[in-house]
Amino acid sequence: MTSIAPFHGFGLGLRRTHYADFLEGDVPVDFVEVISENYMVEGGKPLRILEQVRAKHPVILHGVSLSIGSAHGMDHDYLAKLKALIDRIEPLWASDHLCWTHNSAHNSHDLLPLPLTREALEVVCENIDRAQTALGRVMLFENPSSYLTFPEDEMAEWEFLSEMARRTGCYLLLDVNNVHVSAQNHGFSAQDYIAGLPLDRVRQIHLAGHTPGEIVIDTHDREVCGEVWALYAETVARTGPVATMIERDDKIPPLAELLGELDHARALAAQRIAA
Amino acid sequence: MSALAQVQDAMLARILDEDLPLLPGWTPRHAAGLAVYRNNYRSALVEALRSTFERTARLVGEDSFERAAAHHVITHPPTSWTLDLAGEGFDATCAQLFAQDPEVAELAWLEWAMHRAFVARDAARLDGAGFAAATASYGDADWAGLRLRFVPGIALRTLRHDVKRLWSDRDAHLLEEVACCIVWREGERPVFQQVPLPEGEALSAMERGASFAEACELLSGLLGEDEAPAAAGAMLARWLAEGLVETLAQ
Incomplete structure (x- = not known):
């Protein structure tokens, strides 16, 4: 299995509303991230579009259904289809989340939280080993936003992620907005969370908007807020240059608006890394 | 069955069925968090159905479609990793719910x-x-x-x-x-x-x-x-x- 070299660039998630911009125009991004499952299909237009975008930009495959936290094991059909897509697209890397999405019977289609126990850590590390072996490459895994914690928790999430990366050799996709959301929901310090991670394993950062409330929800339906920008600035000052992207999945604005946010990320990173 | 598998089965069962009692040791705060996951689950599936069955939704009207989609999600909880298959069997659900309008x-x-x-x-x-x-x-x-x-x-x-x-x-x-x-x-x-x-x-x-x-x-x-x-x-x-x-x- 290979390691993943740092890639210093700024990118956006490819969404259907912006297909024409990416296919017909010259969009100033360093990479494009796509939801893997949208292209894990037998054939047809989606794959054709992805291949055309890939001809113009490096692509990252970001999955939501690998379910490395599932105590019921991995879905081999899923892994085979992901491998086929990786072979076809040759992405910069493939990523997914620290979460579970299915048991032996049903699929949640949502990123469900894990009890942060030693047992769960064993399961996650075994599943990551199986996935990385099946795919023939190391992956990135993202810290999720979460809305509940478990009474049986034995460690902090950053400790869980650190140990997971150490044991499996995987890298981290650090979602700064998710850190902020979970910190708000569970009352820990976002700064402590970032400081507790092995930042040399971070290969990508996600930025997104959320919906405030009694429970803060990771909705990806609005611009990045000031607190998340501040946390991003503190984070890149420690990581150094790192691939950064803006995620927007709902109420998707014109591309120019997202490119404006991406410019802000570029400026912040340049300013903080230079300092 | 491992402790983790038991927790996951119990949690997913409570996402699918809001009438099940909370897990031992869970508080109203857990219930509120669980409700967010349940809402995410239902809205993702109903949205997937709305996207696939856009014309059917227009034919029956938004409210009727919403009820039919919610019924389908409850009676056909997804078994596949892909949301693309969430609409499997929805025509049969419609045949049952709209029996007078084939x-x-x-x-x-x-x-x-x-x-x-x-x-x-x-x-x-x-x-x-x-x-x-x-x-x-x-x-x-x-x-x-x-x-x-x-x-x-x-x-x-x-x-x-x-x-x-x-x-x-x-x-x-x-x-x-x-x-x-x-x-x-x-x-x-x-x-x-x-x-x-x-x-x-x-x-x-x-x-x-x-x-x-x-x-x-x-x-x-x-x-x-x-x-x-x-x-x-x-x-x-x-x-x-x-x-x-x-x-x-x-």
Whole structure:
């Protein structure tokens, strides 16, 4: 299995509303991230579009259904289809989340939280080993936003992620907005969370908007807020240059608006890394 | 079963069914967090159904569709990793919920078939010239055993309503005779066609592995021996011209 070299660039998630911009125009991004499952299909237009975008930009495959936290094991059909897509697209890397999405019977289609126990850590590390072996490459895994914690928790999430990366050799996709959301929901310090991670394993950062409330929800339906920008600035000052992207999945604005946010990320990173 | 598996089974069961009691040791704060996950789960699935069955939603109205989609999500919790399959069986759900309006289930079936054809495996098409070349040396026995493999994603069913009007105008126009609808993909675009029932039955039989000779026999029974040979030839020529055939089956 290979390691993943740092890639210093700024990118956006490819969404259907912006297909024409990416296919017909010259969009100033360093990479494009796509939801893997949208292209894990037998054939047809989606794959054709992805291949055309890939001809113009490096692509990252970001999955939501690998379910490395599932105590019921991995879905081999899923892994085979992901491998086929990786072979076809040759992405910069493939990523997914620290979460579970299915048991032996049903699929949640949502990123469900894990009890942060030693047992769960064993399961996650075994599943990551199986996935990385099946795919023939190391992956990135993202810290999720979460809305509940478990009474049986034995460690902090950053400790869980650190140990997971150490044991499996995987890298981290650090979602700064998710850190902020979970910190708000569970009352820990976002700064402590970032400081507790092995930042040399971070290969990508996600930025997104959320919906405030009694429970803060990771909705990806609005611009990045000031607190998340501040946390991003503190984070890149420690990581150094790192691939950064803006995620927007709902109420998707014109591309120019997202490119404006991406410019802000570029400026912040340049300013903080230079300092 | 491991402790983690028990927690996951219990949590997913409570996402699927809000009437189950909270897990031991869980507080109202846990219940509030669980409600966020339950809402995410339901809204993702209902949204997937709305996206796949856009025309069906317009036909029945937003409120009725929302109720039907919620019913389907409860009665058919997803078993696949892909949201693409969330709509599987929704036409049957519609047939049950809109029993007095059979056009609803027919339109839902059509939308589902178009949705599946959209991402079906890419495949070459056998056209008339290719067919002529492949069968140039056929003798009587070869013709009798001729079988076809149809393009990936092809789907067909009988319908009582005019699908063109259902699709474009959401107009439930009852046909004088039951017909058959064929769905397949032309290039990147899913398409459908309404054909007379005998042709639909012949295609259905061949799609399940019947030989052309068996399809001709079926047509003879439906159209009469005089009319069947010409109809069979015209039907085969049309299938080849419209790109329904991938190759000759071995």
